[in-house]
Amino acid sequence: MITRNKRPVFINLFQIKLPVAGVMSIAHRAAGILIFVSIPFWPYVLELSLESPEGFARAAGIMQSNWLMPVYLLLLWSLFHHLLAGIRYLLLDIDIGVEKPLFRQTAMTVLVAAPVLVLLILAVAL
Amino acid sequence: MSRKLSGFKAWVLQRISAVYLGFFSLYVTFYLLMNTPADYEQWSGWVNSLPVMLAFMLAIGLTLLHAWIGIRDVLIDYIPMTGIRLIVMTLVGLMLSACGLWALLILA
Numbered sequence: 001m002i003t004r005n006k007r008p009v010f011i012n013l014f015q016i017k018l019p020v021a022g023v024m025s026i027a028h029r030a031a032g033i034l035i036f037v038s039i040p041f042w043p044y045v046l047e048l049s050l051e052s053p054e055g056f057a058r059a060a061g062i063m064q065s066n067w068l069m070p071v072y073l074l075l076l077w078s079l080f081h082h083l084l085a086g087i088r089y090l091l092l093d094i095d096i097g098v099e100k101p102l103f104r105q106t107a108m109t110v111l112v113a114a115p116v117l118v119l120l121i122l123a124v125a126l
Numbered sequence: 127m128s129r130k131l132s133g134f135k136a137w138v139l140q141r142i143s144a145v146y147l148g149f150f151s152l153y154v155t156f157y158l159l160m161n162t163p164a165d166y167e168q169w170s171g172w173v174n175s176l177p178v179m180l181a182f183m184l185a186i187g188l189t190l191l192h193a194w195i196g197i198r199d200v201l202i203d204y205i206p207m208t209g210i211r212l213i214v215m216t217l218v219g220l221m222l223s224a225c226g227l228w229a230l231l232i233l234a
Contacts, residue, residue, distance in 0.1 A: 032196050032197075032200075033197070033200065035193075036193050036196070036197055039189075039193065039221070039222070039225050040221070042225075042229070043225055043228040043229040043232060046232055046233075047228075049169060049170075050169075050170050050173060053165065055166075056166035056170075057166075079151070083148055083151070086144050086148065087148065090141060090144065090145070
Protein backbone atom coordinates (compact mmCIF):
# COMPACT_ATOMS: atom_id res chain seq x y z
CA MET A 1 0.00 0.00 0.00
CA ILE A 2 1.26 3.42 -0.89
CA THR A 3 1.30 5.92 1.94
CA ARG A 4 0.91 9.42 0.58
CA ASN A 5 2.70 12.40 1.93
CA LYS A 6 0.51 15.19 3.17
CA ARG A 7 0.88 17.99 0.70
CA PRO A 8 1.56 20.83 0.40
CA VAL A 9 4.64 20.67 2.63
CA PHE A 10 5.54 23.86 4.45
CA ILE A 11 9.06 24.19 5.72
CA ASN A 12 9.02 25.32 9.33
CA LEU A 13 12.55 26.20 10.30
CA PHE A 14 11.71 25.63 13.98
CA GLN A 15 10.62 22.04 13.31
CA ILE A 16 13.69 21.05 11.35
CA LYS A 17 16.29 19.37 13.49
CA LEU A 18 19.61 19.82 11.73
CA PRO A 19 22.23 17.13 12.30
CA VAL A 20 25.53 18.25 13.86
CA ALA A 21 27.25 18.44 10.47
CA GLY A 22 24.38 20.62 9.23
CA VAL A 23 24.78 23.06 12.11
CA MET A 24 28.54 23.13 11.48
CA SER A 25 27.96 23.75 7.78
CA ILE A 26 25.53 26.66 8.35
CA ALA A 27 27.99 28.14 10.85
CA HIS A 28 30.75 27.85 8.22
CA ARG A 29 28.58 29.96 5.92
CA ALA A 30 27.67 32.48 8.61
CA ALA A 31 31.33 32.80 9.59
CA GLY A 32 32.30 33.35 5.95
CA ILE A 33 29.71 36.12 5.61
CA LEU A 34 30.93 37.79 8.83
CA ILE A 35 34.54 37.71 7.59
CA PHE A 36 33.37 39.12 4.23
CA VAL A 37 31.59 42.01 5.97
CA SER A 38 34.79 42.83 7.91
CA ILE A 39 36.91 43.11 4.72
CA PRO A 40 36.81 46.95 4.28
CA PHE A 41 38.01 47.41 7.87
CA TRP A 42 41.39 45.74 7.22
CA PRO A 43 42.82 47.98 4.45
CA TYR A 44 41.78 50.94 6.63
CA VAL A 45 43.77 49.68 9.66
CA LEU A 46 46.66 48.57 7.43
CA GLU A 47 46.91 52.01 5.79
CA LEU A 48 46.78 53.74 9.16
CA SER A 49 49.43 51.48 10.66
CA LEU A 50 51.87 52.03 7.76
CA GLU A 51 51.30 55.80 7.45
CA SER A 52 53.51 57.09 10.26
CA PRO A 53 54.52 56.27 13.86
CA GLU A 54 51.43 58.23 15.01
CA GLY A 55 49.24 56.22 12.63
CA PHE A 56 50.78 53.01 13.96
CA ALA A 57 49.90 54.05 17.51
CA ARG A 58 46.33 54.88 16.43
CA ALA A 59 45.95 51.54 14.63
CA ALA A 60 47.30 49.72 17.70
CA GLY A 61 44.76 51.65 19.78
CA ILE A 62 41.92 50.56 17.48
CA MET A 63 43.05 46.93 17.70
CA GLN A 64 43.11 47.13 21.50
CA SER A 65 39.90 49.11 21.97
CA ASN A 66 37.56 47.70 24.58
CA TRP A 67 34.30 48.56 22.90
CA LEU A 68 35.36 46.76 19.69
CA MET A 69 36.41 43.67 21.66
CA PRO A 70 33.06 41.81 21.21
CA VAL A 71 33.35 42.36 17.44
CA TYR A 72 36.94 41.07 17.43
CA LEU A 73 35.92 38.00 19.44
CA LEU A 74 33.09 37.28 17.02
CA LEU A 75 35.49 37.67 14.09
CA LEU A 76 38.06 35.48 15.81
CA TRP A 77 35.44 32.78 16.25
CA SER A 78 34.48 33.19 12.57
CA LEU A 79 38.10 32.77 11.45
CA PHE A 80 38.70 29.71 13.66
CA HIS A 81 35.43 28.06 12.69
CA HIS A 82 35.88 28.83 8.99
CA LEU A 83 39.46 27.51 9.03
CA LEU A 84 38.67 24.32 10.98
CA ALA A 85 35.49 23.55 9.03
CA GLY A 86 37.45 24.28 5.84
CA ILE A 87 40.16 21.78 6.79
CA ARG A 88 37.40 19.24 7.50
CA TYR A 89 35.91 19.84 4.03
CA LEU A 90 39.32 19.43 2.39
CA LEU A 91 39.79 16.13 4.23
CA LEU A 92 36.31 15.00 3.12
CA ASP A 93 37.37 15.82 -0.46
CA ILE A 94 40.15 13.26 -0.18
CA ASP A 95 37.73 10.74 1.40
CA ILE A 96 38.89 11.16 5.00
CA GLY A 97 36.09 11.16 7.57
CA VAL A 98 33.26 10.38 5.18
CA GLU A 99 31.91 7.45 7.24
CA LYS A 100 29.27 8.19 9.80
CA PRO A 101 30.72 8.08 13.32
CA LEU A 102 33.83 10.04 12.31
CA PHE A 103 31.82 12.40 10.05
CA ARG A 104 29.74 13.48 13.04
CA GLN A 105 32.60 13.50 15.52
CA THR A 106 34.74 15.81 13.38
CA ALA A 107 31.76 18.16 12.88
CA MET A 108 31.22 18.26 16.65
CA THR A 109 34.96 18.80 17.21
CA VAL A 110 34.94 21.82 14.87
CA LEU A 111 31.84 23.28 16.57
CA VAL A 112 33.41 22.96 20.02
CA ALA A 113 37.03 23.77 19.13
CA ALA A 114 36.37 27.21 17.61
CA PRO A 115 34.83 28.82 20.74
CA VAL A 116 37.37 27.01 22.95
CA LEU A 117 40.23 28.55 20.92
CA VAL A 118 38.63 32.00 21.26
CA LEU A 119 38.42 31.54 25.05
CA LEU A 120 42.05 30.36 25.13
CA ILE A 121 43.20 33.46 23.24
CA LEU A 122 41.12 35.62 25.56
CA ALA A 123 42.65 33.94 28.61
CA VAL A 124 46.19 34.46 27.28
CA ALA A 125 45.48 38.09 26.33
CA LEU A 126 43.97 39.09 29.67
CA MET B 127 37.33 24.92 -19.24
CA SER B 128 35.12 27.95 -19.51
CA ARG B 129 36.25 31.45 -18.65
CA LYS B 130 33.39 31.83 -16.19
CA LEU B 131 34.08 31.52 -12.49
CA SER B 132 31.60 28.71 -11.81
CA GLY B 133 31.22 24.97 -11.62
CA PHE B 134 34.30 22.78 -11.40
CA LYS B 135 36.71 25.67 -11.98
CA ALA B 136 35.26 27.65 -9.06
CA TRP B 137 35.35 24.49 -6.91
CA VAL B 138 39.06 23.96 -7.63
CA LEU B 139 39.97 27.66 -7.18
CA GLN B 140 38.07 27.77 -3.89
CA ARG B 141 40.20 24.91 -2.57
CA ILE B 142 43.54 26.20 -3.87
CA SER B 143 42.89 29.65 -2.38
CA ALA B 144 41.70 28.03 0.88
CA VAL B 145 44.96 26.09 1.27
CA TYR B 146 47.09 29.19 0.61
CA LEU B 147 45.04 31.39 2.94
CA GLY B 148 45.08 28.73 5.65
CA PHE B 149 48.89 28.51 5.66
CA PHE B 150 49.28 32.27 5.22
CA SER B 151 47.03 33.14 8.17
CA LEU B 152 48.78 30.57 10.39
CA TYR B 153 52.18 32.02 9.42
CA VAL B 154 51.09 35.63 10.06
CA THR B 155 49.41 34.71 13.35
CA PHE B 156 52.42 32.83 14.71
CA TYR B 157 54.89 35.44 13.48
CA LEU B 158 52.95 38.25 15.16
CA LEU B 159 52.58 36.22 18.38
CA MET B 160 56.30 35.38 18.51
CA ASN B 161 57.69 38.74 17.25
CA THR B 162 54.98 41.25 18.09
CA PRO B 163 56.20 44.51 16.46
CA ALA B 164 56.86 47.01 19.23
CA ASP B 165 56.90 50.11 17.06
CA TYR B 166 56.29 51.56 13.60
CA GLU B 167 59.82 50.79 12.31
CA GLN B 168 59.61 47.08 13.17
CA TRP B 169 56.11 46.73 11.75
CA SER B 170 56.68 48.60 8.47
CA GLY B 171 60.08 46.93 8.09
CA TRP B 172 58.45 43.51 8.29
CA VAL B 173 55.50 44.33 5.99
CA ASN B 174 57.76 46.07 3.44
CA SER B 175 60.31 43.26 3.17
CA LEU B 176 59.91 41.76 -0.29
CA PRO B 177 58.87 38.16 0.58
CA VAL B 178 56.32 39.30 3.18
CA MET B 179 54.91 41.94 0.83
CA LEU B 180 54.56 39.43 -1.99
CA ALA B 181 52.92 36.93 0.37
CA PHE B 182 50.46 39.64 1.47
CA MET B 183 49.68 40.67 -2.12
CA LEU B 184 49.02 37.09 -3.11
CA ALA B 185 46.82 36.68 -0.03
CA ILE B 186 44.84 39.82 -0.95
CA GLY B 187 44.15 38.53 -4.46
CA LEU B 188 43.22 35.05 -3.26
CA THR B 189 41.01 36.46 -0.47
CA LEU B 190 39.02 38.41 -3.07
CA LEU B 191 38.69 35.31 -5.24
CA HIS B 192 37.70 33.12 -2.28
CA ALA B 193 35.22 35.68 -0.95
CA TRP B 194 33.68 36.18 -4.38
CA ILE B 195 33.11 32.46 -5.00
CA GLY B 196 31.74 31.96 -1.47
CA ILE B 197 29.40 34.96 -1.43
CA ARG B 198 28.26 34.19 -4.97
CA ASP B 199 27.20 30.69 -3.85
CA VAL B 200 25.34 32.14 -0.86
CA LEU B 201 23.53 34.73 -3.01
CA ILE B 202 22.54 32.09 -5.57
CA ASP B 203 21.12 29.97 -2.74
CA TYR B 204 19.09 32.64 -0.99
CA ILE B 205 18.07 35.24 -3.60
CA PRO B 206 15.82 33.65 -6.24
CA MET B 207 14.92 36.97 -7.92
CA THR B 208 17.43 37.31 -10.78
CA GLY B 209 17.35 41.12 -10.93
CA ILE B 210 17.94 41.68 -7.23
CA ARG B 211 20.60 38.96 -7.18
CA LEU B 212 22.48 40.60 -10.05
CA ILE B 213 22.38 43.99 -8.31
CA VAL B 214 23.66 42.53 -5.02
CA MET B 215 26.35 40.53 -6.85
CA THR B 216 27.49 43.69 -8.66
CA LEU B 217 27.72 45.59 -5.37
CA VAL B 218 29.68 42.74 -3.79
CA GLY B 219 32.04 42.64 -6.78
CA LEU B 220 32.59 46.40 -6.63
CA MET B 221 33.21 46.32 -2.88
CA LEU B 222 35.70 43.46 -3.18
CA SER B 223 37.64 44.98 -6.10
CA ALA B 224 37.76 48.39 -4.42
CA CYS B 225 39.10 46.88 -1.18
CA GLY B 226 41.59 44.75 -3.10
CA LEU B 227 42.97 47.70 -5.11
CA TRP B 228 43.07 49.82 -1.97
CA ALA B 229 45.06 47.18 -0.07
CA LEU B 230 47.45 46.61 -3.00
CA LEU B 231 48.07 50.38 -3.34
CA ILE B 232 48.90 50.61 0.37
CA LEU B 233 51.48 47.84 0.06
CA ALA B 234 52.96 48.85 -3.30
